[in-house]
Amino acid sequence: MSGKVRGALFNMLGPNIMGASFLDLFSGSGALAIEAYSRGAGDICIVEREIQDLEAILVELGISDKIELLPGEAQEKVTELSLSGRKFDIITVDPPYQLDGFAFMKEYRLWELLSPQGSVIYSHSSRDETIDVLAGLRLKKEKVFGDTKLTIFKCVASSI
Numbered sequence: 001m002s003g004k005v006r007g008a009l010f011n012m013l014g015p016n017i018m019g020a021s022f023l024d025l026f027s028g029s030g031a032l033a034i035e036a037y038s039r040g041a042g043d044i045c046i047v048e049r050e051i052q053d054l055e056a057i058l059v060e061l062g063i064s065d066k067i068e069l070l071p072g073e074a075q076e077k078v079t080e081l082s083l084s085g086r087k088f089d090i091i092t093v094d095p096p097y098q099l100d101g102f103a104f105m106k107e108y109r110l111w112e113l114l115s116p117q118g119s120v121i122y123s124h125s126s127r128d129e130t131i132d133v134l135a136g137l138r139l140k141k142e143k144v145f146g147d148t149k150l151t152i153f154k155c156v157a158s159s160i
Contacts, residue, residue: 111136
């Protein structure tokens, strides 16, 4: 996700980020989680397959004790988090474009990881069609930034 899109995302979240529990799936460089931390998010968790460089970045920034790293595949870690009963206020899903994020969210029932007022923010190709309702999620907002589309889903409380 580019810096411009990341900035727009956090501007859309506004004060809702303060104290929020934040799960960053397919984290890559960890930029979303680091930005969430800098804007006052509370419980922050990163899921990423390759974490060596990410660990070094967090240590260098002096925040390695503030952000939880879960190394491994997002599919495996989402299942573990669901089984543990953890809930998040904000979940970001920024998979490689070749991965169908809508199918991922449905198959791994991301809504089960959301707090009752939680949101899933999905970054994907602007050419993708958007699904208005996805089981336990409903479309709240979407915005296009060149080749990238941010789609924000809210938890449908009755499905949790």
